[in-house]
Structure formats: C-alpha cells, structure tokens
Amino acid sequence: MNAKKYISWIVLILIATLIPPILNLPGSLQYLLDLSLIYAIVAIGLNLLMGYAGQISLGHGAFLAVGAYTSAYLTLTLHVPFFIALILSGLITGIVGILLGLPALKLEGNYLAIATLGFGVAVTQIFAIWTSFTGGFSGIKPLKPELFGFKFNSYLSYYYIILILTIVLVILTWNIIRTKVGRSLMAMRDSEIAAKAMGINVSYYKTLAFGLSAFYTGIAGSLYAHLLGFMTPYDYAFSIGMSLNFLAMIVIGGIGTISGSIIGAIIMTWLPQITSNLPIKSLSQIITGAIIIAVVIFYPNGIAYAGARLKDKFEKLFAKHQEKIVVKIEK
Amino acid sequence: MLLQQLISGFATGGLYALAALGLVLIYKTSDVVNFAQGEMAMFSTFIAYTTMTSYGMSYWEAFILALLFASVLGFIVERFFIRPIQNAPVLSLLIVTLGLMMIVNGIAGWAFGFETHSFPAIVGGELKIFGAVISKSNLLTLVITVFIMGILFYMLKYTLAGIAIRATSENPTIARLMGIAVNHVYSITWVVSSILGAIAGMFIAPTTFLDVNMMSSVLLKAFTAAVLGGFTTFVGPVVGGLILGVLENIASGYISAQLSSTFAFALIVIMLWIKPTGLVGQKVGKKV
Amino acid sequence: MEHLIVDNLTMEFGGLKAVDSLSFSVKKGEIYGLIGPNGAGKTTVFNCVSRFYNPTSGRIIFEGKEITKLKPHEIIRAGISRTFQNVELFKHMTVLENLLVGQVAFTRENILSAAFMLSSVRKEERRIREEAMEILKILNIEDKAHEYASAQPYGIQKLVEIGRALVSQPRLIMLDEPAAGMNHSETDELAELILKLRDELGITILLVEHDMSLVMNICENICVMNFGKKICEGIPEKVKSDPAVIEAYLGGEEIA
Ligand SMILES: Nc1ncnc2c1ncn2[C@@H]1O[C@H](COP(=O)(O)OP(=O)(O)O)[C@@H](O)[C@H]1O
Ligand SMILES: [Mg+2]
Numbered sequence: 102m103n104a105k106k107y108i109s110w111i112v113l114i115l116i117a118t119l120i121p122p123i124l125n126l127p128g129s130l131q132y133l134l135d136l137s138l139i140y141a142i143v144a145i146g147l148n149l150l151m152g153y154a155g156q157i158s159l160g161h162g163a164f165l166a167v168g169a170y171t172s173a174y175l176t177l178t179l180h181v182p183f184f185i186a187l188i189l190s191g192l193i194t195g196i197v198g199i200l201l202g203l204p205a206l207k208l209e210g211n212y213l214a215i216a217t218l219g220f221g222v223a224v225t226q227i228f229a230i231w232t233s234f235t236g237g238f239s240g241i242k243p244l245k246p247e248l249f250g251f252k253f254n255s256y257l258s259y260y261y262i263i264l265i266l267t268i269v270l271v272i273l274t275w276n277i278i279r280t281k282v283g284r285s286l287m288a289m290r291d292s293e294i295a296a297k298a299m300g301i302n303v304s305y306y307k308t309l310a311f312g313l314s315a316f317y318t319g320i321a322g323s324l325y326a327h328l329l330g331f332m333t334p335y336d337y338a339f340s341i342g343m344s345l346n347f348l349a350m351i352v353i354g355g356i357g358t359i360s361g362s363i364i365g366a367i368i369m370t371w372l373p374q375i376t377s378n379l380p381i382k383s384l385s386q387i388i389t390g391a392i393i394i395a396v397v398i399f400y401p402n403g404i405a406y407a408g409a410r411l412k413d414k415f416e417k418l419f420a421k422h423q424e425k426i427v428v429k430i431e432k
Numbered sequence: 433m434l435l436q437q438l439i440s441g442f443a444t445g446g447l448y449a450l451a452a453l454g455l456v457l458i459y460k461t462s463d464v465v466n467f468a469q470g471e472m473a474m475f476s477t478f479i480a481y482t483t484m485t486s487y488g489m490s491y492w493e494a495f496i497l498a499l500l501f502a503s504v505l506g507f508i509v510e511r512f513f514i515r516p517i518q519n520a521p522v523l524s525l526l527i528v529t530l531g532l533m534m535i536v537n538g539i540a541g542w543a544f545g546f547e548t549h550s551f552p553a554i555v556g557g558e559l560k561i562f563g564a565v566i567s568k569s570n571l572l573t574l575v576i577t578v579f580i581m582g583i584l585f586y587m588l589k590y591t592l593a594g595i596a597i598r599a600t601s602e603n604p605t606i607a608r609l610m611g612i613a614v615n616h617v618y619s620i621t622w623v624v625s626s627i628l629g630a631i632a633g634m635f636i637a638p639t640t641f642l643d644v645n646m647m648s649s650v651l652l653k654a655f656t657a658a659v660l661g662g663f664t665t666f667v668g669p670v671v672g673g674l675i676l677g678v679l680e681n682i683a684s685g686y687i688s689a690q691l692s693s694t695f696a697f698a699l700i701v702i703m704l705w706i707k708p709t710g711l712v713g714q715k716v717g718k719k720v
Numbered sequence: 721m722e723h724l725i726v727d728n729l730t731m732e733f734g735g736l737k738a739v740d741s742l743s744f745s746v747k748k749g750e751i752y753g754l755i756g757p758n759g760a761g762k763t764t765v766f767n768c769v770s771r772f773y774n775p776t777s778g779r780i781i782f783e784g785k786e787i788t789k790l791k792p793h794e795i796i797r798a799g800i801s802r803t804f805q806n807v808e809l810f811k812h813m814t815v816l817e818n819l820l821v822g823q824v825a826f827t828r829e830n831i832l833s834a835a836f837m838l839s840s841v842r843k844e845e846r847r848i849r850e851e852a853m854e855i856l857k858i859l860n861i862e863d864k865a866h867e868y869a870s871a872q873p874y875g876i877q878k879l880v881e882i883g884r885a886l887v888s889q890p891r892l893i894m895l896d897e898p899a900a901g902m903n904h905s906e907t908d909e910l911a912e913l914i915l916k917l918r919d920e921l922g923i924t925i926l927l928v929e930h931d932m933s934l935v936m937n938i939c940e941n942i943c944v945m946n947f948g949k950k951i952c953e954g955i956p957e958k959v960k961s962d963p964a965v966i967e968a969y970l971g972g973e974e975i976a
Contacts, residue, residue, distance in 0.1 A: 157523065159530075204701050207708055210522035211465040215655045216704060218467075219697030222652055226694045273835040280834040280845060281827050284813070288821040291810035298770055298808075299884065300796035300825025309831070341648065345530055352527055357812070382546070383538035390534030397524045397531070398516055 114268060121260055130374075131256040135328055137370040138263045139321045144350040144362035145274055146317025151348075152357035153278060154310035155290025156205065157214045160221035161347045164315045166228055166339035168194040168322020169332065170235055173243040176327075183246040183327065190323035191316045198315020202308040221341045228334035240333040243326040256328075263324055267363075270317065274359055277313075286310055342386075352393045436564040437681050443570040444636075445677015446577035451632040451654035452661070452669030453584065454625035459663050460601035461621045464514060464525045468532035470651030472509070473629035474644060475536055476502040477637050478544045481551055491552060495634060499627050506626025510619055518618070540644045551637035573635050580631065581670060584624075588666060593620055649693050653680075656696040659703050662710020671712055722781075723748040723924045724769075724800075724892055729778035731764050731948075738764040740948035741778070746892070746941075751918055751925045753935045753956075756945035757968055762928040763805055764948075766894050770802055771795055782892065796825050801890035803881040805897045805928075811870035815861065815880050818869050819852040822887030848887075855883050859913070874901045878910075886917070892924045893917065899931045907931060911938050936960065944968065 121134060143161060150156050168190040175186035201220055205213055228235045235241065246253045246262065253259045277283050285306050288296040297303055326332060337343055346369055354365025373385040381387070451469065458466050480498035483489045489497065513528055553569040554576075560566075588594035599607040600617045608614045632654075633647060640646050653676060654669075661672025676699065683695055703710065724746040731739040739761040746752040754762050767773045769780055771792040780788050787798055795801075801822070810818050827848060829841045856862040859879045864872060869880055878898055885893055895914070899907045911934055917923045929935050935942065936956040944952040944959055946968040952959055959965055 151523075155523075157526065204705050208704055211459075211526065212659070212704060212708065214465065214467070214526055215659065216697075216700055219652060219655070219693070219700045222649070223694040223697035226691055230688060230690050276835050276837045277831060280841060281824055281829050282831050282834055284817060284821050285824050287813055287817075288810045288824070291812055292808045294772060295804065295808035295810065295884075296821070297772070297792040298796065298802055298804075299821050300793050300888070301821070302791075302793045313831075345534060348527070348530065349534075381542045383541040386534050387538035387542070390531040390538065392531075394513065394528050394531035394535075397520070397527050398513075400524075 117264055118261075121257055128256055131260065132328070133370055133374055135256050135260050135263055136325075137367045138260070138267045139324045139328065140347070140350065140370050141363040141366035142267055142270055142321040142324070143318050143347055144354065144366040145270060145359060146314040146321070147347050148351045148356065148359070148362045149274065149278075149286070149317070150310050150314035152351060152355075153283060153290065154286040154307065156307060156310055157210065158217045158311075158314070159214050159341065159344050159348065160201070160217035160219075160224070161314075161318050162339045162341060162344040163221040163224035164194050164198060164318035165322040165325060165343070166224055166334065166336075167197050167315075168319030169243075169326035169339070170228065170322075170334075171319065172323035173241055173326045173332065174234060176244050177241065183244075184248065187320060187323045191320040194319025194322060195312045195316035198318075199308050199312040201315070202311030205311060206304050206307055218341065218344075221344050225334060225339055225341075228339070235334045236332075238333060238335070240331050242331050243329060246327045259328060266320065266324070270320070271359055271363075278359075282306075282309070346389065349389045349393050352396055353389075435562060436566060438678060439564070439566050439574065440570050441678035441681035442674055443574045443577075443677070444639075444680065445657075445674040446574055446581075447632045447635050447673075448650070448653045448657040448676050449670045449673025450577060450580065450628045451650060452657035452673050453581070453666065454628035454632075455654055455658050456663055456666065456669045457597070457621045457625045457628075459658075460666070461597060461604075462514070462518060462618050463522075464529065466625065467526065467529040467651070468509070468536055469625065469629050469654070470647030471533045471536040471540070472502070472505055472626055473633035473650070474647040475505065475540050476626070476630035477551070477633035477642060477646075478540060480634055481549060481637075481642055482544065484552070485549075491554065498630055498634060502626040502630035503623045506622040506624075507619055509626075510622035514622070515615065515618065537644055544644065546644060548641050548643040551634070551642040553638040554635075569638065576631075576635075580628075584628075585666070593617075597621060652693055652696050656700050658710075659700050660710060662712050664709060665712050668710050668712045672710065675711075721748045722746070723750070723783065724926065725779075725781040726765065726769075727779040727781065729765065729768060729780065730776045731761070731768055731773055732776045737948045739768065739775075742945065742948065742950055744943040744950065744953060746924060746926055748924055749918060749922060750941060751914065751927060751939050753939035753942040754926060754928045754945065755930075755932075755935055755942060756951075760945040761948040762945060763896055765945075766802060766896055766926075766928065769795070769800065769894065793825070796822075796888050796890070799891040800894065801885040801888050801892075802894040803878070803885055803896055803898060805900070807874070807877045807881055809869040809877055809880060809884075811868070813869060814866050815856070815869050815872065815883075816849070816852055816865040818880055818884050819855060819887050820848055822884040823848045823852070826888060852883075852887055855886050858886075858916075859883050875903075875906050878902065882913070886921075886923075890923060892926065894926045894928075896928045897930060898927070899929055899934055907934055910934070914938055 121131060126134065143165060147158065147161050150158055171193045172186045172190040175181040175189055176183060181189070201217070204216060208216055229237065246259065253262060285296070285301045288299065288301055289303050289306055293303055325338060350365035350369045351362055353368055354363065355361025369389065372388065376384040376388070451473065455466060455469055458464055476498045479501045480494040483494040483497055484491065509532060513532060514525070517524055517528065554572050555568045557568045558565050559568050559571060588598060596607070596612045596617050597620065599610065599612055600614050604614050632650065636650055637646065657673035657676050658669045659672065660675055661668030661670065676696070680692060680695065687695060722745045726742060726744050729739055729742045730737060742765065754765065756762055764773065768775045771790055775788065779786055782798060782800060787795065790798060810821060827844055829844055833841050853862060853865065856865055859882065861876060861879055864876060869877065872880065878901070882895070882898065899910055902910060914925060914927070915938060918925055927935065927939060939956060941954065942956060942959045943950055944965050951964045951968060952962045
C-alpha cells in the first residue's frame with residue numbers, strides 16, 4: 102500500500118470516528134449509521150466470495166440470520182459474554198458456509214445461484230418454525246452488549262464497537278487478498294484450469310471462500326442481533342430480498358474492491374431512508390434494480406472489475422493532471 | 433385416496449412444469465437463467481386480477497388480456513435488457529435478471545399495493561371418480577396444462593419457429609450461419625416463456641392467494657423442477673415438475689407445509705449432488 | 721535418462737480416440753517436439769499429463785514415478801508445469817500477480833498468518849516477488865509487471881504464461897504452441913529463450929508447435945502424431961524425410 106492510500110484510509114477512519122458525536126444524530130439515524138457498518142461487513146464478506154473468488158451467493162441474508170440467532174442464543178440462554186459470542190457466531194456461521202460450499206463445489210454460475218437462493222429460503226422457513234431456538238413469531242430480545250461492566254446501551258456507544266470491528270476486518274481482508282489466499286481465489290475466478298495447473302486446489306479454495314464469507318456475515322449477524330432490541334425470523338434483513346440488496350451493494354460499490362463494499366453498503370442502507378418520504382413505497386427497490394442493471398450494461402465485459410478499472414482511470418487521470426502541474430512548475 | 437393425491441400432485445406439478453419449461457426454453461437458447469420470471473408472472477396475474485375486479489371483465493377475457501400483456505413484457509425485457517448484453521459473462525446476465533426482479537416487484541407493489549387478494553379459480557366444485565374426490569379446477573388445470581404442453585411440443589417439433597429454436601439451442605453460431613434469425617428466436621422464446629409463466633401464475637394464484645410475493649416460492653419450485661429434470665432438454669422440466677408436484681403432495685402428509693420450500697431446496701441439493709445434469713439431462717463436454 | 725515416459729496412452733471421447741496407444745519418452749534436458757496436424761491429439765496428451773483428462777488406459781511416468789493417479793493441482797509440485805494453446809492468463813490480475821500465482825503451491829503462508837501479516841509472511845512475500853521480477857527480467861518484460869495481463873498484446877501474453885510456468889521452478893515444462901500468433905523476430909527470440917531455459921536452467925522441454933522451422937531448429941527429437949497415433953519418431957532430419965509424415969502434412973504446412 103502506498104502512502105497516499107494510507108493517508109486516505111486514516112482520514113476516512115478519523116471522519117468515521119468524529120462525525121457521529123459532532124452531528125449528534127437522532128437515535129433513528131444513528132441506528133442507520135450502525136447498520137451501514139454492519140452491512141459493510143456483510144458486503145466485504147460477500148465481495149470476497151463473489152468479487153475475488155468468483156462464486157455467486159443469493160443466500161447471505163440467511164447467513165446473517167444464522168449469526169444473529171447463534172449470538173442471541175449464546176448470550177441469552179447460555180450466558181456467554183458478548184465478545185465470545187460474537188466470535189463464536191462468526192465461526193459457527195463459517196461452518197454453515199463451508200457446509201453450503203460443499204455442494205457448491207460441483208456447481209457454477211447459474212446453478213450456484215439457484216442452490217444458494219434455495220438455501221436462503223430454506224433457512225428462513227426452518228427458523229420460522231424452530232420456535233425453541235428463535236422464538237418464532239413472538240420473537241426474542243437480544244441483550245445489549247456489555248464489556249468490562251460497561252453496557253453499550255446507546256446506538257452511539259455501540260457504533261464504536263462496530264467501527265473498531267469493521268476496521269479490524271478491513272485490515273485482515275486487505276492482508277488476505279494481497280497474499281497467497283487472495284491470489285489463489287482470484288486465479289480460480291479468472292481461469293479455473295490455469296489455477297489448477299498452477300497447483301491451486303480449487304475445491305479447497307471454493308469451500309474456504311464460502312466459509313470465510315459466511316464468517317464475516319456471521320460476525321455481522323451477531324452485531325445485528327445486539328443492535329436490535331427485538332428480533333423475529335421474519336426480519337427483512339434475513340430475507341431473500343435482503344440477500345439481493347447485499348448483492349446490489351457490491352455491484353454498485355464495485356465488485357472486487359473493499360472500499361466499494363463499504364460505499365455500496367452505505368448507499369444501500371440510506372437509500373430506503375432517503376426515499377421513504379416519497380409517495381412510491383417501493384421506490385428504493387426500483388432504483389436499486391435499475392442501478393445494478395445500468396452498471397452491468399455499462400460494463401458489458403463483466404462488472405467484476407468495473408470498480409477496479411474505474412479506480413484505475415481516475416488514478417491515471419489524476420496522475421496526468423499531476424504531471425501537467427509538475428511540467429508547468431518546471432517551466 | 434392415492435388417485436386423489438396423484439391428480440392434485442400432477443395438477444400443481446404441471447404448473448411447476450409450465451414455469452420450468454419457460455425457464456429452460458430461455459436457458460437452452462440464450463444461456464440465461466431468468467430470475468425475474470416469477471415476478472413477471474406475478475405482474476401478469478395482477479393484470480388479470482385488476483381487469484376482472486376494476487373493469488368488470490370476465491375470467492377468460494382477463495386471462496387472454498394477461499397473456500397479451502405477458503407477451504409484450506417478455507418481448508420488452510429481451511429486447512431492451514437482455515439483448516444489449518447477450519454475450520456478457522454469466523454473472524452479468526444473472527445480475528440483470530435479478531435487477532429486473534427487483535424492478536418488476538417494486539413496480540407491482542407501487543401499482544397494485546401490498547395487500548393479499550383472493551384470485552378466482554377457473555371452476556368451482558368437486559367431482560367423484562372411482563370414489564376419489566377431485567376438485568374440478570385441479571382436473572381442468574391438468575387438462576389445460578397437458579393441452580398447452582402438447583401445443584408447445586408440437587410447435588417445437590414440427591413448425592419452422594420450433595426448428596429454429598431447437599437449432600439455436602444446439603449451437604447459435606451454426607444456426608446463424610444457416611440463415612436463422614437468431615435474434616428473432618430469442619424474442620420468441622422470451623415471449624413464450626413469459627406466457628407460460630403467466631399461465632402458471634394465474635392457475636396457482638387461487639391456491640396461494642395473490643400478492644406481490646406470491647411467485648417467489650413458485651419460482652423456487654420451477655427451479656427445482658428444472659434441476660430435477662435437467663436444464664438441457666425440453667422434456668426434463670416436465671418430468672421434473674410432475675415428480676416435484678407428486679412428491680410434494682405425498683410429503684405434505686409428513687412434513688409441515690411451511691417447509692415446502694425447504695423440501696424443494698433439499699431436492700435441489702440432492703439432485704445437483706448426485707446428477708447435476710438432471711434425470712433426463714445429457715452431459716455437455718467441456719474442452720480445455 | 722528418461723525424464724518423462726508416456727506409455728501406451730489412450731484417451732477416448734465417446735468413441736473417438738483422440739490419443740491412440742501412444743508411447744514416447746523424453747530424456748532429461750532434452751527439447752522434445754510433439755507435432756502433427758490440427759486435431760491430431762497433441763493438446764490431449766498435455767491434458768492427460770496435466771491430469772485434466774483421465775486417460776482411458778496407459779501410464780505416464782515422470783522421474784520414475786507414475787503420475788497417472790495424481791490430482792491436477794498436484795502436478796506442479798511433482799515438477800511439471802505448462803502453458804496453454806489458447807492463452808489462459810488470469811485476466812484481471814497484473815502481470816506480476818500472474819507470476820506470483822505460479823508460486824502458490826510453494827509458499828507456506830496460510831490464511832491466519834497472512835491475515836495478521838506475520839513477519840514470516842512479509843519475508844516470504846518479498847522473496848517471491850523478487851524471484852518473479854527476476855523471471856520477468858529474463859523474459860525482458862519487467863516493465864509490464866504492474867499492468868493488467870489482459871491489456872498486453874498476444875505475444876507478451878504468451879511470454880507471461882511462460883513466465884508463470886517458470887516461477888514454480890519446474891524440471892519439465894510443456895509448451896502448447898508458444899509461437900502461435902508471433903511474428904518472425906518474436907519467434908526467433910522465443911527460440912533463444914527456449915534454448916536458454918534448457919541450457920541455463922536445465923529444464924526439460926516438451927514442445928507442441930506448428931512453426932516447423934522452429935521445431936526443426938531447436939528440437940533434438942520429434943514425435944509426429946496423426947489421428948491420435950504416432951506415425952514417426954526421431955531426429956529432425958529423419959522426420960522431415962519420412963513419407964508418412966509428408967503424407968500427413970500434404971496440403972497442410974510445408975516442412976521446411
Ligand atoms: N474434452 C473433449 N471432449 C471431446 N473431444 C475432445 C475433447 N478434447 C479434445 N477432443 C478431440 O480430440 C481430438 C484431438 O484434439 P486436440 O488434442 O486438441 O488436437 P491438437 O492439439 O493436436 O490440435 C479432436 O478431435 C478434438 O475434437
Ligand atoms: Mg492443440
């Protein structure tokens with residue numbers, strides 16, 4: 102990573118840290134800010150799977166549910182401390198992801214989309230009737246997180262837990278994608294046969310990608326559970342509709358980029374809020390659909406790298422601009 | 433009892449088969465799995481409902497009108513959303529149909545609201561055959577489904593358009609070289625597919641009730657039918673649909689109806705695991 | 721010493737024998753040519769050695785060990801690496817990253833050590849980067865290191881593929897039509913490169929190529945295939961004058 106990039110990330114983190122107390126947002130908006138970051142974690146996980154490993158998932162809403170209910174169960178019933186429950190939720194969801202990844206080994210493209218869609222629907226159905234675990238229609242009340250005796254009661258205080266976790270996960274992800282695992286995933290995405298010839302165990306990495314992606318989503322699920330005061334399996338965040346929104350986040354923000362995942366998540370979390378005052382109830386959904394189609398049609402050779410290419414262009418533009426300035430000064 | 437189960441199983445299975453045929457028709461010719469098919473069918477069904485309730489049309493007038501609408505919708509979607517990117521990678525095409533799914537669903541919610549309506553069956557009443565009580569609408573649905581499939585297979589086999597469709601599904605490049613207007617074939621398959629979906633939608637609506645989300649589970653069933661039978665032949669989805677319908681009917685005695693999509697998912701996974709090409713599918717070789 | 725032995729290899733595709741009871745062997749340090757008209761089955765032989773295809777019958781022995789039961793991803797660790805006829809680069813990765821993928825099978829870092837960027841990982845990353853840059857230098861394309869592979873002209877892409885195959889320090893490298901799409905001077909440079917790989921790095925080379933002058937110039941031994949069968953084997957002079965070979969190529973390329 103070069104210095105410029107470092108600095109821009111640090112500036113971003115500073116902004117993310119300082120903005121909420123400065124703006125002093127009302128609860129409902131601070132809630133959305135918390136939610137944006139939680140969804141950003143999901144989007145990063147989904148991007149690892151789709152953007153880097155080239156696999157498709159239409160079932161991430163279900164992973165979110167698995168993480169959320171695991172965490173709720175661990176803290177409420179087994180009285181496990183929040184942070185341990187958080188990690189365990191990630192791990193258990195990761196295992197579920199590996200299990201889903203196994204049948205996925207034999208599938209590609211459209212078939213994988215169908216299978217993961219089926220998974221998404223199935224998990225919601227199972228959770229709806231598994232009332233001893235989920236509380237069913239009457240729901241459950243996940244506890245507010247507690248650490249060293251401090252209770253994170255407000256959305257603002259909880260925001261910082263989520264922010265720190267997001268930063269940690271972004272760093273870990275960044276390290277993963279620029280080393281062996283990341284290269285293997287991308288190689289497999291670009292040419293499975295060449296990847297095999299280069300010694301990449303494609304089955305292993307596909308399963309790993311599912312597990313890793315589910316791990317992130319499980320962490321986000323745990324955070325989501327403790328953000329909500331009250332949770333039922335019918336929550337929109339667990340539905341296929343939300344799985345499509347997750348997909349839209351990375352398509353809009355940029356498939357195959359971490360920063361794109363975050364930007365996409367923020368846009369997709371606030372879009373419904375912004376359009377909620379307009380008379381057309383489902384407008385945000387219509388807009389989302391239209392945008393992702395536009396992105397694809399605009400980049401017919403595969404949006405998978407549209408984000409990276411666009412960034413490239415900007416950087417080149419910027420570089421040229423700089424050169425010109427240098428030239429001018431020299432003259 | 434068994435006859436009763438078989439008939440109602442075949443009736444719903446036939447509808448899954450119709451929807452699945454629509455999916456396979458498109459997939460075989462243009463390699464696109466249309467995730468928006470369910471939503472398009474739902475929209476057409478709403479057109480029928482609205483013309484019946486708000487404009488006082490008869491069932492069959494509304495039915496025909498909905499099919500006309502479905503044809504136009506299928507045509508537009510192919511012409512303006514799919515064709516511009518017909519050579520794009522799978523992921524791009526998939527995202528476009530998912531985007532369409534969101535748009536069509538959103539517009540439906542906006543235009544028709546989010547309430548649940550009851551949709552009339554073709555006929556009411558029951559019939560007794562060999563001591564089994566069979567609903568007339570089930571029987572009629574079955575008859576009509578068989579009739580439509582008959583027409584479809586006749587067309588595929590003997591008409592020029594059908595031959596063009598089959599040629600394109602074998603190899604679009606060669607079909608084009610042989611003078612087949614491949615783009616027309618794409619249009620036709622999308623129109624026919626949309627009509628098949630609409631028919632399935634209008635026949636299923638009486639049992640599932642009509643709302644903007646009615647087709648999401650039907651779409652999954654159509655996928656299941658197509659996966660069971662295989663995406664690679666036209667007979668596959670019919671076989672798959674009928675099997676799914678009957679299995680579902682038998683399983684409903686043992687498994688809660690709330691788990692019917694879970695059941696479908698299990699079937700998908702099992703089938704893809706043991707034979708990804710489906711029961712009547714052929715293996716397509718892949719060259720390195 | 722026999723480095724690679726293909727023993728009575730047969731590969732059928734639904735009745736079509738793409739490779740039919742083929743036997744030949746390549747000595748260590750040799751440049752061995754595998755030629756024949758289009759569809760003769762040359763690429764299929766590569767794919768059998770790479771384990772992408774499961775031969776219908778026959779054995780493939782490398783350095784005295786049978787490799788016919790290995791998995792495709794285990795072949796590179798056995799010491800064999802390859803290029804593809806229809807360039808199979810990782811399009812959306814840079815040239816350097818493409819080469820680094822060739823190292824994946826030989827690095828010890830795992831997901832946890834990488835996630836936390838332990839110093840061992842840093843060291844290893846630095847080492848493989850340096851090695852990859854060395855190879856780009858040998859290929860004379862080090863200035864392209866940070867450009868996308870797909871943005872390169874065809875000739876360069878072919879070189880990148882060779883580079884990617886070299887990074888794993890193979891003892892045998894299989895090149896599938898490396899000169900296809902190259903002009904004269906590029907082909908000459910390629911010939912030099914191939915000789916250098918053998919002479920300086922000691923790599924055994926199995927070469928499929930349609931450019932006859934290239935094959936005749938650099939190969940010590942040649943096996944000619946037609947319809948999956950071996951029709952002739954031997955030194956270039958022998959192959960050139962063999963009536964069966966001339967027959968097979970009649971109407972096709974002239975043998976220089
Ligand atoms: N995966 C496959 N499935 C079916 N046939 C194949 C496959 N791979 C190769 N073939 C056939 O095997 C024959 C030899 O092909 P190939 O090895 O590519 O020839 P060459 O490389 O000598 O030009 C051809 O007839 C080709 O069509
Ligand atoms: Mg070949």
